Amino acid sequence: MNCGDIDRLLTEKDSAEFPLAAGDHLQECERCRQLVQLLESRQQLPSPSGGQVEKLAQMLTSDLEPVKPLPGDVTQFGILAAIALAALAAGGAVLGLRGWDALQGLQRAGVFVVLALMGVALAASLTRQMAPGSPSAMTPAVWAVGLGAALAVVVLWLFDQRAEAEFVRVGLVCLQTGLAVAACTGLLLAWALRRGAMLSHGFSGSTAGALAGLTGLAVLELQCPNLNAAHILAWHLPVVVFSSLAGLVTGLAAGLIPAGRHRRRGHGV
């Protein structure tokens, strides 16, 4: 047994539960013995006074009302997924399915499988962010890099590039359409998330914005028959980027609102 083994034991057990071999090492190794003694000497810490604890208990029980706990993970995930799917269905119904009709089988599968996977990941992340102490949510770096890279690769792989006469004018129409869908979806998501206790307003805002933007992007893929890879990369994908940024700013702004106004029913810790 060596110092590394003692580290592992310290991490996973109390010193009282150490095996005999650990005792042998501790007799030989002064540094490990000191470390174990140091970690055991932690009891010399203060506690709140009995009066303070009773005062806190009275404070809590003075206006106690029953509350309805957040729905379970699966239900909450289902609510968020249903919002995104409803927005997608409404967008397709209103704006048409010319894009879907123009796509070939492999393009359909490639684009919509990636969008669905990222949507599932973002909705799962949001579900976890709503309740503090949930298993770790996907980090912003992972979803930002993952989403962008996966979609860009799929588009470059499955779609051709060509020059367009009205690249900017046509593209701006798509961008506006995608952002409008994302904004509507974002409002619905904000309603669904209102009871959650977000520990990081910016992170939660950007995650919700990304999910809304992803819905906007999916509606564009249903609606827009332009299969030029440059058009998709330049005007469809930025819907997710702008939505995430808008969500980030909105989340940070919501975090600045003092407790007692919007936080009475959740929203922020």
Place this chain on the structure above:
Amino acid sequence: MPEPQADGGELSLEELMSAYQQADPMAAAELVRRLSSPLYRFFAAPMGNQMEADDMLQDMWLRIHRLRHTHRPGEPVLPWVYAIARRVRVDNYRKRRRSSLEVAVDQLPELAAQSRAPGGEATFQELLASLPESQREVLVLLKQQGLSLEDVARATSCSVGSVKQKVHRAYQSLRALLRPALPAGRKGATP
């Protein structure tokens, strides 16, 4: 009112939390009694200021009360509590920084001075204060607050592997800090 368990044991924190959500005053009071001391130590650990720990403890219970609906039934209570506690501590730090409250150096280690071992040896708290925040936090939660690795990972929103890595680094840092105290020729057996 929470009923005692059939075997006469205490109700678990999860059962108390569930009763608290149903507006049981006895459960709420019992939660305050069981959790206030460890939370107080969590707040006092990094800077040893009792007055700030008092304020943070009160703020903590206000937040727990406001957010009690966000604890999902069946989920462990401690990661939920400490995830909120971390936020309270961060907010307190930001508030302190905003108000540019300068604390005199000789007033800061109030608790550390109280717990200093006879003979002038460095205590856990003093050595803890010299660790980077990320290492100190997981060490406090794991060794001082007694959370499991999984609960620390949930409370700090990171993976179990990441927690293990931070704790391992914290042990290495502590060994390095302890090393000068060793007499010459009495170094560790195996690195």
